[in-house]
Each structure stands twice: as C-alpha cells, then as structure tokens.
Amino acid sequence: MFNGNHQLDTILTSKGISRRKFLKFCAAMAGTLALPYSYVPRIAKALEDGAKRPPLVWLEFQDCAGDTESLLRASRPTIEEVILDILSVDYHETIMAASGHLAEEALNQTIEAGGHLVVVEGSIPLKDEGIYCCIAGRTAIDILERATAKAAAVIAVGSCAAFGGLPKAKPNPTQAVGVMDLVDHIPVINLSGCPMNVANFTATVVHYLTFGDFPAVDDKKRPLFAHGQIIHDNCERRGHFNAGRFVKEWGDEGHRLGWCLYEMGCKGPVATFNCPSVRWNDGLNWPVAAGHGCIACAAPDFFDRPIYEPVDIQEATPPSFYPAVEQEPRSVTASTAAATGAVGGLIVGAVAAGAIAASRSGNSDPSQE
Numbered sequence: 001m002f003n004g005n006h007q008l009d010t011i012l013t014s015k016g017i018s019r020r021k022f023l024k025f026c027a028a029m030a031g032t033l034a035l036p037y038s039y040v041p042r043i044a045k046a047l048e049d050g051a052k053r054p055p056l057v058w059l060e061f062q063d064c065a066g067d068t069e070s071l072l073r074a075s076r077p078t079i080e081e082v083i084l085d086i087l088s089v090d091y092h093e094t095i096m097a098a099s100g101h102l103a104e105e106a107l108n109q110t111i112e113a114g115g116h117l118v119v120v121e122g123s124i125p126l127k128d129e130g131i132y133c134c135i136a137g138r139t140a141i142d143i144l145e146r147a148t149a150k151a152a153a154v155i156a157v158g159s160c161a162a163f164g165g166l167p168k169a170k171p172n173p174t175q176a177v178g179v180m181d182l183v184d185h186i187p188v189i190n191l192s193g194c195p196m197n198v199a200n201f202t203a204t205v206v207h208y209l210t211f212g213d214f215p216a217v218d219d220k221k222r223p224l225f226a227h228g229q230i231i232h233d234n235c236e237r238r239g240h241f242n243a244g245r246f247v248k249e250w251g252d253e254g255h256r257l258g259w260c261l262y263e264m265g266c267k268g269p270v271a272t273f274n275c276p277s278v279r280w281n282d283g284l285n286w287p288v289a290a291g292h293g294c295i296a297c298a299a300p301d302f303f304d305r306p307i308y309e310p311v312d313i314q315e316a317t318p319p320s321f322y323p324a325v326e327q328e329p330r331s332v333t334a335s336t337a338a339a340t341g342a343v344g345g346l347i348v349g350a351v352a353a354g355a356i357a358a359s360r361s362g363n364s365d366p367s368q369e
Helices: 006-014 019-032 037-048 066-072 079-087 100-113 140-148 158-163 198-211 238-242 334-349 351-360
Strands: 056-060 089-092 117-121 153-157 188-191
Touching: 019 037, 019 198, 037 198, 056 100, 056 140, 066 158, 066 198, 089 100, 100 140, 117 140, 117 158, 153 158, 153 198, 158 188, 188 198
Parallel strands: 056 089, 056 117, 117 153, 153 188
Antiparallel strands: none
16 A cells, blocks of 8 residues: 555556555656756655646647547556646546537636646647637637636747647648747646657656656756757767767668668658667657658658758868768777667666766757757
C-alpha cells in the first residue's frame, strides 16, 4: 500500500502498480526534467497530494488529433495515464464520454470555476472572424478566449498549437496562428513537435504540480529540458558525421549501415529536441534511428522548409566548433561502434540518468530551432 493520497493508492493498486514502480516513475520524471535525484521525494509528494491537482480542459482546433493520439498511445496502462486521471480531464472532445450539450456544460462549469489548465491542440484561424473552425456554434477564437479568461496556464501541444503548424504553411489560407499569438495574460508553454512527445507533456504537468510553475523555457516558450540541446549532439549517428560517412542515396550501403543522414536533408544540426533520449513508442525508437532524417518538426514554420535539402550547418554553430572529419577514421572499430550502440540503449532504458547527464554537458543556444 501507499502512504499518500488514498485516491491515488486505490488507483495504483487496482492497476497493479507497486510503490517501487511509482517511485521509479518519479525518478524518470526528475531525469527528464534534468533535476537531481534528490527531487524525487518532492515529486512523489506532489503527485500524492490530490488537493494540488487542477482540472484540465483539452481543446482541439485546426488539428489532425495527432497529439491526442500521442497521449493515448502512452497507455498499456502506464503511470502517465494515472497522473492524467488524477489531474481530472474535465473536457476533451475526442475521449470524453459526454457529447453535445452535456459536453459543453462540463466545459462551461470548469472555465467558470477557474484555476484550471488549458491544453490546446491545433492552430487558430483568424480570417473572416475565425469561421474556419467552429465548435458548438462558437469560433476557436471565442472558445480560446473564454477558456483562458480564468485559467492558471495554457499548454500548447504540437507545432500547430505552438506555431501555427501545417495550417499556417504557405499560403496560410485561413490566417492560422499559434496560441501564444493570442494569449498573453497567463503563462503559455509550447510543447511543439509533430506530434508532441507525451513524455514531455507528462514531465511538464509533473513539474507544474511539484513547483506550481512551468519549467524554464527558451525564447519560443519551449521547455529547456526538452529543447535545450541540439539533436545532432546526442544522435547515435554523430560518429559517422565526425568520420565523414554520409548516406548519399536512400537504400545505399551507407543507409543500410546506419551512416549519417545530413546530406539527405537531416535537420539534426539545427533542431533542438530530446528525441534521441526520450524517443517514441515507449522509448523504442525515433525517426533518425529508423533511417529518416530529422525534419525539425518542433521548430516554427518547419512545413515551409524543404525536407530533403541539407541545412546550412552554420545556422547552429560556426565552423570553428566543427569536429575534425577523417575520411579514413583511425579510432572507430566494430567493437567501439557496438559499445556506442549499447550505451545508447542504456540511455533509453534509464531515462533519468541520461537526462541528468545531458543537462550536465551544458545547454546549447536556446534561440536555435
């Protein structure tokens, strides 16, 4: 049995989750947030304190529901589900049982009470007074304004909600914008990505419950724990980049051997995201490991950037910081390459240790993508 909140005890026990597993989850959250292990008890106490859990309203506007799909696919069930259950998701069009007038009544009651968190998925159209996205007879502009009037904070999930995303791509026929273009009276945090990684969403909520505030952010309002380092610095293909081994064509020998994808248009050298460490599908894989270059999906206007054209690496760092390129590497052997792969696997298996180690290596320029 647990020693904290009785409601949490009951739910965790019913799902077969032990105290040990719960604390391991808290440790993983501390690691994802780049916090010392000493914060684990504080995180556990915050999650056990039911009184600190505000209700949550999840709004969907111009979106594909990809962020909702990311949220749902975190369940087997996992502790992420439990945290969200306790958080009280009062309104979510896709997953709530109520519909029609009953659903809208639930939304109205929550926003009238105030003090809630608003999660926004999808961009907001401004053209023609916002008629291109209406729900229950109200435009997205109106719904967002009402939902945030008495809210504590807003979390924009996915690149559409954060920066406008696909609807904003040229020629932007609906004049779509992101949440931060319209909300400035309460804190806004952008969990960009296409879709957002649910591990970062959970970590952000845990940070809010623990400290009563969002984690530190960059100039694009993205949390530094997720966007404080360039993807290129933590990529398992980085050794091939340093050695001058690049994929030249999809399916060629270099591609089959896992060489660097920079010349195929990988945006890893200019994109900031914690994909290499957090990964996707419960830490199983991520796009670059699967053989496709990063498309900088967590950056503004990434849909307008050619996917398969190499980026100017000087966008990220000047040439004086480039590693030496050896056409015939002298120090990389099959055994050392295998050891590097094993270390990468351990990082995925030990999120906490990996994230803390990454934080100690120093942050990159947060103004980068």
